[in-house]
């Protein structure tokens with residue numbers, strides 16, 4: 001089956017947040033996060049690949065600018081696999097850094113139904129993390145979110161539509177678009 005084209009999606013998509021707005025939102029999140037740690041603390045900074053990459057990179061610089069050092073690692077858990085609706089969560093990579101006794105800061109692109117962030121957070125806690133703080137660039141507004149997960153830091157709120165750009169894919173395309181788009185009809 002052929003892959004739907006990004007150019008066709010863009011033709012009917014709506015820009016929800018442009019680059020400047022998203023950068024400002026990330027700066028705001030960084031301000032709050034930096035204040036949540038005491039001087040000298042170095043959280044394990046876990047990027048949830050693939051979508052979390054652009055957000056995590058920008059957030060990391062914004063935190064570095066505010067004097068917070070981070071120990072980088074990453075994980076890849078996916079339940080959409082390039083499709084526009086989710087299924088079971090598959091772990092493709094787990095972090096190698098021992099989390100026992102550590103504070104963890106998780107960075108992901110979107111909290112939608114919450115299955116991904118909830119499972120990742122629980123896994124970090126099972127590994128012995130003393131605190132798991134979560135930061136997402138976008139939170140989707142609907143009433144289908146699983147119980148037990150609320151992001152500690154949210155950049156922007158998006159409507160209940162499939163969104164892409166700024167890390168988020170449209171059939172594995174468009175992740176490096178510097179804005180968030182909502183897919184049209």
Ligand SMILES: O=P(O)(O)OC[C@H]1O[C@H](OP(=O)(O)OP(=O)(O)O)[C@H](O)[C@@H]1O
Pocket residue numbers: 048049050051052077078079080081082086108109110111112113114115116117169
């Ligand atoms: O809140 P949920 O409904 O669980 O959805 C959120 C997750 O979905 C996306 O990942 P995806 O499975 O598409 O993997 P990817 O980051 O590799 O695209 C996104 O990056 C989040 O991790």
Ligand SMILES: Nc1nc2[nH]cnc2c(=O)[nH]1
Pocket residue numbers: 080110112113161162163164165168169170
């Ligand atoms: N690209 C993308 N990935 C998601 N994962 C969960 N929801 C979404 C969404 O709206 N867009």
